[in-house]
Ligand code: SF4
């Protein structure tokens with residue numbers, strides 16, 4: 019379980035091909051956001067706080083598939099918003115699967131059971147269900163009682179029909195290491211999901227709750243404390259072992275923001291899924307015209323505490339390909355949970371935060387207003 023062999027082999031071969039071709043800025047996972055509208059309003063979410071003109075926008079099937087072709091990444095993650103609210107999600111997923119790309123459809127699962135009939139089980143499709151802990155923690159994190167039970171019922175229904183299911187969780191400082199470990203045990207032993215994707219929350223400037231994001235030191239200690247509590251259960255993560263080792267403070271990594279490029283209703287987002295500081299009209303323009311050195315931990319204040327998988331998993335994958343024996347050692351022994359941590363990046367030279375987002379959203383909103391709207395939710 020975890021990442022299927024066919025996917026690991028394809029992604030590995032893709033990275034080797036890109037390296038042999040001398041390319042340095044290649045994507046691994048396309049973050050395709052066909053809409054921002056959601057049926058929840060989680061306090062830690064920085065994605066849904068837009069006005070209606072933007073929340074009503076959708077990327078069409080053609081726009082989605084064009085982005086997939088333009089970018090060429092072997093894996094496509096469909097976050098949102100809630101992708102199952104998109105009326106054409108079936109055609110979007112089918113088009114990507116037909117291209118033999120691995121799709122992760124990220125969902126809070128409130129609509130999943132009702133919409134399972136739209137999809138067919140295949141190794142190319144994984145439902146990545148947003149769960150932020152066991153019942154009390156999850157319902158609090160998404161600010162709606164009953165969501166955990168519905169998501170868990172949907173996961174069981176999807177597994178029973180033969181779908182691949184992944185649990186996608188974001189950690190804040192509200193959970194103890196014991197609670198996280200108990201949650202991972204539940205996902206592995208009771209839900210029987212294929213894998214868990216875990217990341218510390220990123221402090222989106224538009225997220226309503228700014229108080230519970232983890233800083234780097236606390237993140238690393240939390241992951242060490244969690245990994246210490248494995249108790250023989252073999253948790254399956256849909257992430258590379260070196261990314262987990264990084265979360266436990268054992269790797270000094272810089273992010274690779276172009277590894278997970280984002281296409282949404284505004285265009286190609288600069289520089290990454292987490293920070294919206296401008297938009298490019300094409301994937302090529304994003305790669306070629308973004309001044310990547312302005313971003314990343316140590317370069318930019320907003321990046322100081324970021325350890326999120328969309329920035330650091332591509333770094334870990336590249337490191338795995340460069341140092342397979344190191345990766346094998348960590349895979350066999352698990353991430354180290356004591357001893358000194360790898361040195362962190364010096365923040366002395368970082369440029370101050372530039373608060374461009376509000377102005378940018380205002381301008382993009384008025385542009386969006388002028389375009390024809392695609393209306394109607396499928397919920
Ligand atoms: S379910 Fe996901 S997209 Fe929707 S509000 Fe929560 S975090 Fe945001």
Ligand code: SF4
Nearest residue numbers: 273290313321324329
């Ligand atoms: S550190 Fe990298 S991935 Fe994280 S917000 Fe900054 S640019 Fe994005």
